[in-house]
Amino acid sequence: MSMFEDIPVDVGIIYEGERIRGRDMQVELGGPREDYKFELVQARGMDEIEDGRITIIGKDIPELEEGKNTTFGLLIEVAGKEIEKDLEGVIERRIHEYCNFIEGFMHLNQRYDIQMRLSMKSYQKGFNSFNHMGTVLSRLYKTEMSFIEKIQLTFMTDPEVIKEWYGKAMEIYEARDARARGMNDDDVEVFYGCSLCQSFAPTHLCVITPQRYANCGAISWFDGRATAKVDPKGPVFEILKGDCIDPLTGEYEGVDQVIREKSLGEIEKVQLYTAFGYPHTSCGCFEGCAFFIPEVDGYGVVHRNYKGETVNGLSFVTISDLTAGGRQVDGFHGLSIEYMRSPKFLAADGGWDRVVWMPEEIKERIKNYMPPEIIPKIATENTVSSLDELRTFLTEKGHPIVETWIEAAVEAPKGVGELAVPTLEMPASALPIQGIPAGMGIRIILKNAKIKAEKMIIKVDKGR
């Protein structure tokens, strides 16, 4: 790269992924043996910084002990008319990428967990000052992110100065995370899809939004963004969310289109914030599952580690078998624990006001994210052990669901020994109906059907 003629080593994408062995390194900046290390990007006013200025506070590379680790801080200040606070994280993220372009330089992780190594070989070639590193970074930044008009870098190896900055940096990271946690599905144009589970749930696709984590609980919207960037054609990819069809249920044009494509037409559409109608499909490895309890018209939520029976006598395994495999089953909804912390959690079905039972363990884990007034009104395995007890509990505690019973009771008196099946879906091919040609793709959906049968007889039509 001619852009780096004055740099003693090569700079280029081919050096990404380079690892420097401990025995081959000139110096390690940060790393697990150092308590204080950080890298931070801050947006500044146009007249607050001097473009291209590189400052070294403390020792430069040659003065650092050979083959050893050192405390380290890097502050990058940027300015530009279009630069807002929100971009700091995005710009900071590039330090990792750009540092790894340097021949004989390794950069791992980010923020307060960074670990960098410079190889002896590159050092001996003349890459022997933070000034080189600063030059490479500022040129790459200004080339790749044209909105950066000014950039100023400060390298720190002085322990006292680093300690001071470290405290400030931690506060800044925390504030940034708090903003991210408050991010809304409306704030972004892009969601992410994950098809990792399609090997065992071929029609399943996780839709990952700022307010809806992947069912496994491992992939946030930010992970989606990072993963899709590295391998855009991989199992985690961008979904342009497109027009919002229904803000309440969370249906988006772009999502529906991708779902149809990825499920090979099996799933027509998905509504993200509901367990009825067109719920988000369930893979097989969801962390928890919401299940509808028709007797009280509310939801129970159970998580994978819960070994007992739910209030209506089901185990997690039974519940998960009912919905796993990439199906849309009304009233059964695989989800992540993180989604339960989201304001969009079953939002279309009434949210927390509709939840009546959950294991104590999970309640304890997420109670800080639940509306405080509902917490004592939701039963656990410690407070009730049958549906009758649940009904009494909800009535006594004044759970909001109780009010809705009174209206419903008039039209639907309770039967005895009935089997409640939230949804029965039958593929058209299994049900020949006169006048409708095969392959027409009709579905018969019985919602909230209560079926009572003494006997079921299946007869083979001998005429065929």
Added chain:
Amino acid sequence: MARKLVISISGKGGTGKTTLTALLLKWLIQNTEEIPLVVDADPSTNLPDILGVKLPRTVGQASKEMKDRIEARALSPTLSKKDILEADVFQTLVEEERFDLLAMGRTEGEGCYCFVNNVLTRILDTLTGNYSVTLLDMEAGLEHLSRRTDRDLDAMIVVTDPSKMGFETARRIKELTEEVHIDVKDIYLVGNRFPPEMEGLLKETAEELGLELAGAIPVDLNVMTYNMTGKPLLDLPEDSPAYEAIELIAARIGLDKL
């Protein structure tokens, strides 16, 4: 960049995969300038002991901790989990003077590891890309093949002892490799604990199975004593019969061309 060799060592349990891995490593250390990466992909993690390396933190433990941190919500929502795990895995790497060791261990605990494993595959690909030669000491049996942990190999060495079951496993490994389309240039058979009188039989059986025989390691009292007393095989005297047999095997699989 120089040519990179990735070699896996598999076979029935107890046939001597870990012993062969250690002997090949010893050969590489003594005959080349290379710094090999050895990966202990067997969940029982025996290789560190046999090489005289303190049992490291395993990649499995790192993954488990990652899962726990996700569940405890101890991670920043904006940081990439891949970056965190990548640094974590790098920190489990044991850097010895003449080789690096990565112990995979096993992932414990419940829940979904799809994402973590997917990320892990890429992290490991990047890591092995840094070494001119990587030796993978695989777990016994065939499971690793169906999981395609050993994909894109230059050579696969299947170890057998003088038993029908050993050869049967070798045959199945060869079949399965073809079935699941593992891209491997050469598959070799190595007989372990074969007395010289049985080498003819070994050769015949290898031909029947359609496997290229890379060599035979004789019964070696030194190896047995070292393994029993816990002395590292890397310190084995060079005139040990097992180590002498490695010379030929190393040449057959192309290690002498490094």
